[in-house]
Amino acid sequence: xxxxxxxxxxxxxxxxxxxxxxxxxxxxxxxxxxxxxxxxxxxxxxxxxxxxxxxxxxxxxxxxxxxxxxxxxxxxxxxxxxxxxxxxxxxxxxxxxxxxx
Amino acid sequence: xxxxxxxxxxxxxxxxxxxxxxxxxxxxxxxxxxxxxxxxxxxxxxxxxxxxxxxxxxxxxxxxxxxxxxxxxxxxxxxxxxxxxxxxxxxxxxxxxxxxxxxxxxxxxxxxxxxxxxxxxxxxxxxxxxxxxxxxxxxxxxxxxxxxxxxxxxxxxxxxxxxxxxxxxxxxxxxxxxxxxxxxxxxxxxxxxxxxxxxxxxxxxxxxxxxxxxxxxxxxxxxxxxxxxxxxxxxxxxxxxxxxxxxxxxxxxxxxxxxxxxxxxxxxxxxxxxxxxxxxxxxxxxxxxxxxxxxxxxxxxxxxxxxxxxxxxxxxxxxxxxxxxxxxxxxxxxxxxxxxxxxxxxxxxxxxxxxxxxxxxxxxxxxxxxxxxxxxxxxxxxxxxxxxxxxxxxx
Ligand code: SF4
Numbered sequence: 309x310x311x312x313x314x315x316x317x318x319x320x321x322x323x324x325x326x327x328x329x330x331x332x333x334x335x336x337x338x339x340x341x342x343x344x345x346x347x348x349x350x351x352x353x354x355x356x357x358x359x360x361x362x363x364x365x366x367x368x369x370x371x372x373x374x375x376x377x378x379x380x381x382x383x384x385x386x387x388x389x390x391x392x393x394x395x396x397x398x399x400x401x402x403x404x405x406x407x408x409x
Numbered sequence: 410x411x412x413x414x415x416x417x418x419x420x421x422x423x424x425x426x427x428x429x430x431x432x433x434x435x436x437x438x439x440x441x442x443x444x445x446x447x448x449x450x451x452x453x454x455x456x457x458x459x460x461x462x463x464x465x466x467x468x469x470x471x472x473x474x475x476x477x478x479x480x481x482x483x484x485x486x487x488x489x490x491x492x493x494x495x496x497x498x499x500x501x502x503x504x505x506x507x508x509x510x511x512x513x514x515x516x517x518x519x520x521x522x523x524x525x526x527x528x529x530x531x532x533x534x535x536x537x538x539x540x541x542x543x544x545x546x547x548x549x550x551x552x553x554x555x556x557x558x559x560x561x562x563x564x565x566x567x568x569x570x571x572x573x574x575x576x577x578x579x580x581x582x583x584x585x586x587x588x589x590x591x592x593x594x595x596x597x598x599x600x601x602x603x604x605x606x607x608x609x610x611x612x613x614x615x616x617x618x619x620x621x622x623x624x625x626x627x628x629x630x631x632x633x634x635x636x637x638x639x640x641x642x643x644x645x646x647x648x649x650x651x652x653x654x655x656x657x658x659x660x661x662x663x664x665x666x667x668x669x670x671x672x673x674x675x676x677x678x679x680x681x682x683x684x685x686x687x688x689x690x691x692x693x694x695x696x697x698x699x700x701x702x703x704x705x706x707x708x709x710x711x712x713x714x715x716x717x718x719x720x721x722x723x724x725x726x727x728x729x730x731x732x733x734x735x736x737x738x739x740x741x742x743x744x745x746x747x748x749x750x751x752x753x754x755x756x757x758x759x760x761x762x763x764x765x766x767x768x769x770x771x772x773x774x775x776x777x778x779x780x781x782x783x784x785x786x787x788x789x790x791x792x793x794x795x796x797x798x799x800x801x802x803x804x
Contacts, residue, residue, distance in 0.1 A: 323580060341686065350412045360626040370648070
């Protein structure tokens with residue numbers, strides 16, 4: 309029951325209920341647990357309620373976190389600032405390529 | 410490509426990144442062990458879904474030998490006290506329509522009814538009771554409206570499930586014939602309980618915590634700040650793909666190395682905000698209040714549950730039906746070590762009943778019932794014990 313899945317909002321049915329597409333054409337009525345949701349938004353659905361939105365900006369922030377992590381480890385391992393940054397940048401560029409693809 | 414597919418490509422099917430993070434973990438682990446003079450670095454997850462990712466993708470086999478990933482108390486089905494299930498079974502046998510989630514259906518109880526034949530909601534239905542499995546609270550609300558019959562919803566879950574109940578109560582959508590039996594639990598008090606237990610029992614202390622991603626989408630990464638602030642333990646809220654969990658482990662090692670343990674790291678930025686979903690928090694607070702709650706096999710943890718506020722007492726099954734809370738009594742079936750498993754003290758394979766008297770098809774204890782129960786996860790995907798051994802032999 310604790311499984312959250314991504315879905316796309318299809319319609320807003322009422323002040324508390326939305327219809328979402330869970331993929332493969334499975335449409336479900338779910339409760340709206342976030343502010344300001346509209347058709348076309350990607351959301352996470354958990355036990356029949358929208359718990360948050362899933363956004364591209366958020367994905368980029370997520371990738372930045374990992375890039376910074378890579379940079380830090382390289383630094384701790386004794387790489388120069390420059391080299392560490394290059395490793396992080398390289399990862400980030402590759403990731404963005406996937407994201408834009 | 411659609412966003413969820415891109416997320417899969419980045420965080421799931423991304424072997425190159427998994428390899429490079431794993432390499433970094435292998436480089437950092439020995440330095441951290443040496444610096445802290447700790448032979449084993451124990452990292453606890455909270456969420457059953459994190460345990461699923463860890464086991465399903467064999468992440469334990471990717472770890473250096475010094476790093477131990479242990480499951481925590483984050484499976485609501487596993488920790489729902491037997492007394493709550495028993496009370497709901499009794500209501501079903503008395504003629505109430507009972508609505509429940511699918512994985513609560515098979516949950517075995519300690520006390521049995523009807524000459525010992527009924528020890529789960531599934532058995533209650535087999536004996537003629539009206540027990541209905543629903544996907545969500547909305548489905549129960551609609552069905553109860555349609556039937557008009559006296560009904561009870563068995564409300565289990567963590568902070569992630571609470572908004573699904575709260576918004577419908579708050580907006581007045583729940584019909585009067587549908588009562589609510591709350592077994593809702595709060596995650597942070599239980600995680601703190603588990604970490605303290607490791608300390609007080611003189612076990613290898615928990616060195617890092619992987620906070621639950623979806624729970625944190627509601628309560629915010631900020632809710633885990635007590636780990637770094639009060640316990641000096643790094644915490645990181647991660648998502649549910651293998652890359653997320655690997656990145657979480659790496660972050661914990663970095664924090665242990667630098668000693669900069671001040672606030673919770675937030676990896677799962679594509680979904681979680683540092684302060685959480687304030688809309689949902691407000692809805693939950695309007696409808697529910699914190700109460701002491703029983704965790705199965707563990708006992709009462711103060712202020713670790715939620716029940717309906719007085720304004721909603723007309724819906725409160727306990728109050729309306731005069732159900733008295735019994736003091737907690739040990740409530741696991743004989744031989745079951747589910748409490749130790751949920752507290753990260755034992756692995757499922759330490760239980761002599763694992764895959765013998767207790768299997769996913771015939772669960773003996775509560776950790777074998779739900780897809781997020783550690784025993785059920787290990788039963789389905791293997792313990793990785795064997796593969797870990799093989800990998801270390803090859804190395
Ligand atoms: S294997 Fe079954 S009996 Fe053993 S701890 Fe897990 S749930 Fe309990």
